[in-house]
Amino acid sequence: MNFTINKSIGVTTEIDGQGVQRACETKQAEGMSVTTQSEELSSRRQTALNKILSDHYADCEAPCQTACPAGVDIQSYLYHISQNDHQKAVEVIKRTLPMPLSIGRVYPAFCEAECRRGLVDEPIAIRQLKRHAADIDLKAQEAHVPEKKPAKGKSIAVVGSGPGGLTCGYYLSNEGYNVTVYEAMPETGGWLRYGIPEYRLPKSILDKEVELMCRNGMEIYTNKKLGEDFTLSDLSRDFDAVCLAVGASKTVEMHYTGSDLDGCYLGVDYLKDYVTEHKLVTGKKVAVIGGGNTAIDCARTAVRDGADTTLIYRRTRDEMPAEDYEIAEVEHEGVKFHFLTNPSENIADANGRVCQVKLEKMALGEPDASGRRSPKAMGEFFIEEFDTVIAAVSQKADLSFLNNETIELPLTRWNTSDAHPETMHSGVENIFSIGDFRRGPATAIEAVADGRRAAQAIDRFFSGSMEKIPAKEFNSQKETKLKLVAPEQFAAIPKVMRAVMPELSSEQRALNFGEVELGFDNEAAITEAARCLECGCQANKDCKLRDYATEYKAAETDLENEAKQKFCVDDSSEFIVFDANRCISCGQCVQACNEKAVHGVLSFMTNADGTPAQRPECRPGFDGVNMGDSKCVQCGACVQACPTGALVDKRDKAQGRIELLTPVETICTYCGIGCRLTMFVDKAKNKIRYVQGSEKSPVNQGMLCVKGRFGFDFINSQERLQTPLIRKEGQLVPATWDEAISLIAEKFTAIKNEKGGDSLAGFSSAKTTNEDNFVFQKFVRCEFETNNVDHCARLCHAxxxxxxxxxxxxxxxxxxxxxxxxxxxxxxxxxxxxxxxxxxxxxxxxxxxxxxxxxxxxxxxxxxxxxxxxxxxxxxxxxxxxxxxxxxxxxxxxxxxxxxxxxxxxxxxxxxxxxxxxxxxxxxxxxxxxxxxxxxxxxxxxxxxxxxxxxxxxxxxxxxxxxxxxxxxxxxxxxxxxxxxxxxxxxxxxxRGQSNVQGACDMGALPWDFPGYQKVEVPENHQKFAKAWNKPNLPAKKGLTLTEIIDAACHEQVKGLYVMGENPVLSDPNQAHVIEGLEKLDFLVVQDIFLTETAEYADVVLPSCSFAEKDGHFTNTER
Incomplete structure (x- = not known):
């Protein structure tokens, strides 16, 4: 088959006297000087990469992960939840977010806003699933705590125990640093404790999460206020590094007439007082001013205190910065709204307490530079009675600790720390600043992101490489925003509506601070997680295209995105997914399918006149049909060859993998060819994740068939035998190994003593190792004292x-x-x-x-x-x-x-x-x-x-x-x-049909031959093995073949049978005859990995190891 080369792909070099040349098209010459790296070559490679990427409609990372401030690998943990592996999900989460119990209850789900599932039906309940996994992990016998690294001998002070400070301390303590956290308030948690009401985040849950975070040595001291109990200079002197996570605990005041009357509170003060001193009295009719999450929390708290509550916001509902689900909840709980309204005056009663609020109507003007439409006063007023006014419009950091401080921290015009956005370094000595103190008022998840980034930077700070910020990996995106994604590509996906988490009813919430969200049951969570479309590329951590794009600084801004073709994902086949959007038309899959495997299924399409279609615009295809409808045999050669994740193993969720897999070399056991393969094993789970053919093997040269590449699920099957079974009162019941072995020895010995060794027999196996076969035939000959040993090759290759x-x-x-x-x-x-x-x-x-x-x-x-x-x-x-x-x-x-x-x-x-x-x-x-x-x-x-x-x-x-x-x-x-x-x-x-037919025969699992085809009736052979095995009375006459053993059992001449790894009820052509013989036995032992049809007739069943679980040798068909 002839096909053209994609000229965008290939390695270029500079050759003296010839300029820039393609390496694969240049012949070697004596004295040739070759330059492989230069500015010119880098520029050309960048241009070539940009051309390829301009038609690469794919996401390296899932858009939910890109949208998450902490960069949580959401796609991965959703996969693990869908597999009912919640602790693995938590392990994934805690790589970048150590507080899933808390954040899973309270954070604004930026990820859900970019969830592509929303183009099909509804976004996935990502936040609630995070909380579900963390709840299950918390209840586990051993909740996930990462292994602590050896002590580094450095100490770090963290000021503030909010989400940012705790996160920084958590990751540093895991790395082996001594971390001390100072908290000004009586208890830990910062805004999570004092700003988030109990009905959203129970403080008992927060306490458990903080305890988990401290298990690697982080120490927390409360009632220790910076600027009073110690100074920043003290910390900078006494610790090797200092991280300021002081938050934004002061409310920005609203200055209008009457804003300082009795009954007028600031939002942060109101929420904090409600869980501490209870000095601020909530009246009967409350006005909450603001549209953010803090305003929502104030309103919902006032409602639970029995107040008739109204939320006043100067823009419309669509412009409210609060989360949609929070707005829906506050409505559900009976809070009223005044949109396009702003207070202009608070009016006092005779006692000096607010009793009315004069409100001005607003209208939205033209959008400003940020895109938001600014509210304009209309000059129309109305008055409404309120006895409590809570202003919750914004927050700021408390900078009083700097009043008498000798260290001068650089600040912005917003009075936030002017810290480096990547390293969090304040610009002064060993001091770092994170969270709201650096960003201004933000979210808990953004504080977490800063905390982790600061921990990484502090670690580099000690090695003198703080400024060596790891290169940001190139991240291909289909589109930067969900609204730009064409929904047509998801048209074939069946609609499955989002699971709704059970909640307290309106009646149950009244005057009650119990947690509103009650949590998913496990089945609902698994089903919901399975709705994930798995947008992120399965090969995103093993992709040469991404590696080169990162190395040569390919930029999304330089790509001609309008040239990108869009294809529907082909997941019509059993084991392979083909996403042509990720394909770069390199042709390696076509080469593997046509030239190596010689299947001829994958090809580049041709034009109507028979000429090759233009590449790279053209994609490989299956002769115009889906893969599932084509002649593809699912051998997976294309998957092993594909460099970009366009062709992937449908079942191996590589993007969900966080552990290093252990490669284990072995031999495929599906036939006698002896294909060498590499199993990639998750040792922690004792599970094979995927299989590749070994390129080093002369037998299969990296190739495998569909069974060899994908047929390993049986190894981890739940139906595997785990314990011996003994028949009691007609039923097979679990037993101990000692009990089973004792019974076997007793029964076989009794039969041999009563009727002689030839009344016993054994079936060995062509599916197990040479070592197993050797030991088995020796056991039959030495202990049973008979040559009645054979295996199933008798039925196929005798x-x-x-x-x-x-x-x-x-x-x-x-x-x-x-x-x-x-x-x-x-x-x-x-x-x-x-x-x-x-x-x-x-x-x-x-x-x-x-x-x-x-x-x-x-x-x-x-x-x-x-x-x-x-x-x-x-x-x-x-x-x-x-x-x-x-x-x-x-x-x-x-x-x-x-x-x-x-x-x-x-x-x-x-x-x-x-x-x-x-x-x-x-x-x-x-x-x-x-x-x-x-x-x-x-x-x-x-x-x-x-x-x-x-x-x-x-x-x-x-x-x-x-x-x-x-x-x-x-x-x-x-x-x-x-x-x-x-x-x-x-x-x-x-x-050969089975994997070790040759070896089983070589090892002597035959009734007429000792190992090495040495005839049992030849005296010299008999003497040699009798001496080697120290068995003078070794049987010297031919034994019965497999079929003869069944006949003898039917005639009650053979009364005891040991079957290892064979299933004669299924493999013998006369099933009724076999069953008759088995039922006439006095005692039957079957050893296998499953309860086979033969095992169902056994008196004792012994579990066996599969080929992947033991050492040994097979002799393939070519011996």
Missing amino acids: STVTGLEASLGSGAMTNDIPSIKHSDLIFIIGSDTSSAHPIIGLHIKQAVRHHGARLIVADPKKVDIVAHAELYVAQRPGTDVMLLNGIIQQIIKNNWHDQAYIDERVEGFDALKTEVMQEAYSLEKVELVTGVKASDVLEMARLIGTAERTAIYYSMGITQHTTGHDNVRSIANLQMLCGNIGIEGAGINPL
């Missing part, structure tokens, strides 16, 4: 062993897998190779495509690999010997056989010739019996006979026959006739 052993002396495959590419001709018979052994299939297809091999396929069914064949014939089932012998006859007739090879290496040629040269194998008779045209038989003979080297591949289509042995002998005869044994790229290649 004919291979007997046929090849009779012909060649060994039942093993004669050639290795890498030599396939050296084949001149490949003959597949009785094997649906692409389906049953896909990696062998791709090697064969590569040999045909890239190395000039020719392919013949003979199978009653037109299997997939026929599409790559030069010749396909469909013989009638059961006529393989006739077809093969007919081919042999034509090869001999036309003198295409290798007589020199025969003379030197082969015996019995004359007997073969006498047999096959009979009229019974003539072309006409072969056609009559097999249904294959005579001309095709002759052509097969010509191709095989004249080829330099022919490789034959077969599987169960040859062996699982009554004539299986004869089928294999005919294959062996054909290959010896043409001299194809013992040369590279040729040979006889049986494809």
Whole structure:
């Protein structure tokens, strides 16, 4: 397949005398001087990246995370909640936000305002889900506390125990610093305690959260006021660093006539007094002035105090800075509103207390520089009776601590600290400023963000690298704001409305400060979290495009965003998601699919005239259909090749991962090919996250089939056996290992003593390791004292062993897998190779495509690999010997056989010739019996006979026959006739069904052979193993085969059976016969990873380890 190169992609270099050249197009020359980094190259790479990114409609990070001031990885923790793993969710949250219990109850959800789910139905309940996960973590036996690093030997003072100060102290104490927090008030929490009412944040919850934050050594001292109990100079001298988190605890006053009357309070003072001294009396009719969250909290507090409350705001509801849900709540609780209204005068009664307020009507003017429409007085007034007026319009920092201070902190014109926005450094000595003291009045989540940033900067401060601010990663965004995102791309997503958190009713809230929000039940939380659209890229921490964009300073402002194409995400297939928006048309997936895996499913689309479509504008596709409707086999080669997250594993939520995964090399166990793979394991969860093919393996060269890449869920299945089971009163019930092993020993010993060792038998397994098989056959022979041991290869490949052993002396495959590419001709018979052994299939297809091999396929069914064949014939089932012998006859007739090879290496040629040269194998008779045209038989003979080297591949289509042995002998005869044994790229290649058929046989899990195919009836072999195993009375006669053991059980000759990793009830063709035999046993033990159909008949069931949970070896099909 030919396709053009995306010229935007590739590495450019400077070469002396040639200027800037593409590295991949430049030939090496002696004395060549190559420059790989320069300003010119950086500029060109930046330009190239900007071009690519201009058509890259994707989000590196989820927009909710971008909107969050603390940068919380929301998408990740929502995923963990959806998986019912709340502690992992909290672990994710606390990487950037250490107070989810509190913040999850009170913060304004900036994230929800940018949630793309809102374009489908409603934004996800992100804030409430954070609180849900934290509540569950709090109730856990061990709530999440990060591991504390070794002591650093430095001390830090933090002034203020609000969310910013606590956060700074939390992260510094985790890093191993000694942290002391000083709080002016009697209790910790700052505004969270004294400004947030109990009905929003119960103080018992806040106390528990602070206690959790202090577990790594942070110490807090209350009633310690800066400027009175100590000075800033004292702290700067006595501590290695100081962080000022003093907040904005003073209210900005409203200066109008009567604003200082009795009954007129400031919002911050009112809320603080309500939870401390209760000096401020709430009247019967309260006016609250302001539109922010503090005004809302004052109004809701007054309502709970029994007051008729009205909120007065000089703009409209749409301009209110309070959160929408807070406004809805205050309405729900009966608070009235006067919009476009402002107080102009408070009027006193005879006692000097406010009794009326004169209010002026307002109108909105033109928008100012910030975009807000300024209110204008209309000159119209009205008077309303109020006996309490609470002004809650803004707040400011209390700077009294600077009055007698020798240190001069730089301040802004708003009287906030003029600290660096990235390092939080105040500009003076070792002092840092955060939160409202730096920003002015802001939110708790913004204070948290400052606290973490300050902790990081203080850590760098001690190493002298404070100014080395980590480079900000490039963050591709579909759009900067939700309102700019085209909703059409979400049209196919089913609507699922947002879960509503249960709340106290209006009646329950009256005169009651109980928490209003009652929390989700777990099922509702899981369902709600699963609504996440997972906007952030799964590859955002492993993306070369993002790395290069960061390195070469690609900027969103330089991108031609109008050129971006928009595609619907294709999640129609089982295991892979294709998001063409993230694709850069590099072609690596097309290369993997077409050239490496040779599936030919992915391709770049072509124009109507057949010419290649323009790249990079063109994206790879599946011949105009969705992946799920295409011929894609889900092998995942494209996923492993994709550098940008356009093609990803549907189940591996990599963006939810916070831990380093441990790569574990192992072998795939789905067939006998022996593909090497790497499992990436989350050791903390003891769980495989994803699998990749090993590029180092000559067997699979990084490729895997769908089972090898995605079929590992069974390892962590909840249905795995966890404990032994013993049958009691007809039921299998859990037991201890000691109880199970004692019972097994007792029962097998009793049967052996009463009826002899040959009344016992064992089924070993071709799915477990060489070591397991060796020990098992030794156990049967030494402890049962019988050779009645076999495994399921008896049902599928016994004919291979007997046929090849009779012909060649060994039942093993004669050639290795890498030599396939050296084949001149490949003959597949009785094997649906692409389906049953896909990696062998791709090697064969590569040999045909890239190395000039020719392919013949003979199978009653037109299997997939026929599409790559030069010749396909469909013989009638059961006529393989006739077809093969007919081919042999034509090869001999036309003198295409290798007589020199025969003379030197082969015996019995004359007997073969006498047999096959009979009229019974003539072309006409072969056609009559097999249904294959005579001309095709002759052509097969010509191709095989004249080829330099022919490789034959077969599987169960040859062996699982009554004539299986004869089928294999005919294959062996054909290959010896043409001299194809013992040369590279040729040979006889049986494809094993299970992962360790070869190893199980090699290890002696056979009734006639000791390990290494040493016959049990040969005295020398018997003596050797009896001595090695210290077992003088080792059995010396052949044992029963697997099928014979079942027969013997039916005849009550075998009374005890140990089955390890086999399931004869399912695998034997005569299920009723097997069940009859099992039911007649006196005692049956089954060892497996699941309660199999066979295990359901057992007296004792033992759990087993899967391949991923133990060490050992497999011997693959090519031994």
